[in-house]
Amino acid sequence: MRGKRKNRGGIFYACYEDLTREVAWTVHIREVVDNWVKMGRSVTLFCPSTFPFRVPPECRVVYVPTFNIRIVGEYLYLLLLPLYVLFYGMKLKPRVLYCREMSLMFFLLVACKVIGAPTIVEINGFLIDDLKIIGTSSLKIRFFRLMQRINFTLAKALVFVSSELKERHVEMYALDVGKTYMVPNGVDTDLFSPGEKGRAIENISRLGGIELDPKRSYVTFVGSFYPHSSTTVIVKASKYIVRKRGDVDFLMIGDGHDLNLCRKIVEENRLSERVLFLGVRPHSEIPDFLRASSALIFVTTDPKRWGNSMKTLEYMSSGGAVIRNYRTLFDVPLTHGEDFFFIEDVSPKKLAGAIITLIDDHKLRERIGGGARRVIVENFNWRRTATRLLEIIDGL
Numbered sequence: 001m002r003g004k005r006k007n008r009g010g011i012f013y014a015c016y017e018d019l020t021r022e023v024a025w026t027v028h029i030r031e032v033v034d035n036w037v038k039m040g041r042s043v044t045l046f047c048p049s050t051f052p053f054r055v056p057p058e059c060r061v062v063y064v065p066t067f068n069i070r071i072v073g074e075y076l077y078l079l080l081l082p083l084y085v086l087f088y089g090m091k092l093k094p095r096v097l098y099c100r101e102m103s104l105m106f107f108l109l110v111a112c113k114v115i116g117a118p119t120i121v122e123i124n125g126f127l128i129d130d131l132k133i134i135g136t137s138s139l140k141i142r143f144f145r146l147m148q149r150i151n152f153t154l155a156k157a158l159v160f161v162s163s164e165l166k167e168r169h170v171e172m173y174a175l176d177v178g179k180t181y182m183v184p185n186g187v188d189t190d191l192f193s194p195g196e197k198g199r200a201i202e203n204i205s206r207l208g209g210i211e212l213d214p215k216r217s218y219v220t221f222v223g224s225f226y227p228h229s230s231t232t233v234i235v236k237a238s239k240y241i242v243r244k245r246g247d248v249d250f251l252m253i254g255d256g257h258d259l260n261l262c263r264k265i266v267e268e269n270r271l272s273e274r275v276l277f278l279g280v281r282p283h284s285e286i287p288d289f290l291r292a293s294s295a296l297i298f299v300t301t302d303p304k305r306w307g308n309s310m311k312t313l314e315y316m317s318s319g320g321a322v323i324r325n326y327r328t329l330f331d332v333p334l335t336h337g338e339d340f341f342f343i344e345d346v347s348p349k350k351l352a353g354a355i356i357t358l359i360d361d362h363k364l365r366e367r368i369g370g371g372a373r374r375v376i377v378e379n380f381n382w383r384r385t386a387t388r389l390l391e392i393i394d395g396l
Contacts (some may be wrong), residue, residue, distance in 0.1 A: 202290065
């Protein structure tokens, strides 16, 4: 009996993300599985062969064959993944399969039933909303909504990264609250730590090939260029600042749906030399961009729905002065002027005013940055996230 329980201790983790990019989801996956391994658990990670890790995790990785063709590759992977889970499951007899939400999970959930492994599904966002943003047809949206309903019903447990996500999904799909959990993301507090601006700028120049000036003030956004991220508001706010202040530039890091629109706004207002679009940067470079910045921006069109993200954790862990339009961080209350700068009206003029206030008040920036760092150290790290997930796994 003891041997049986030991064999059932392994964890299968399945995902479908581009793991060649060192971005939020790659770090999230690797940090969780690495911490599980450090806590003595056997982990097998299943992911697409077309997206191998640049920085491999410490667990066993199984690359499922697929093609680098958007629709064909995705569905080939979703059809082959259950077969690989079955094959390895018969040999390794996992305790559970932990899975990041994917569109067509039905066959994977059936495979887990066959090998006797309960499934936990992690939900990181509003899939239906994302589909609407990119202009998906109503028929396809209805199909995905049906698939979500089936997936959530068959899963043994559902893990949401924020209470807002959990509440909305519970309401939308009439979920059994007893099978839902909220486990916030974490952050690497050693990598994202406070540092001296001059040294950060030197590192950016040496490693990233981007020349910044220590005497200038930088306003930075890092993330996805989607409507809910208010990136168009940020670039519109820049025109109220850079024309009056010759020492302030904007750094826009990332890509997404609204990137071309943001570029167009900047070009029309002749701001191209002052608003710099730096693309997606390696995750290891982001801390220095944050340390080099006087103000960091994370404002959304719907703060209750989109107000929490890994980027906010990284901003605050780096001791940055963060402008937000949401007063809580994964259910942890924040205080305006102490650990963040609150702005309620996300308009270009109001945002510009908040930015100038932070740039002109060095002591306020230092106080907010110090308070932000304390909030993160006391409440958010990957070890805590991985431990909470293990508690859910062991409780099934």
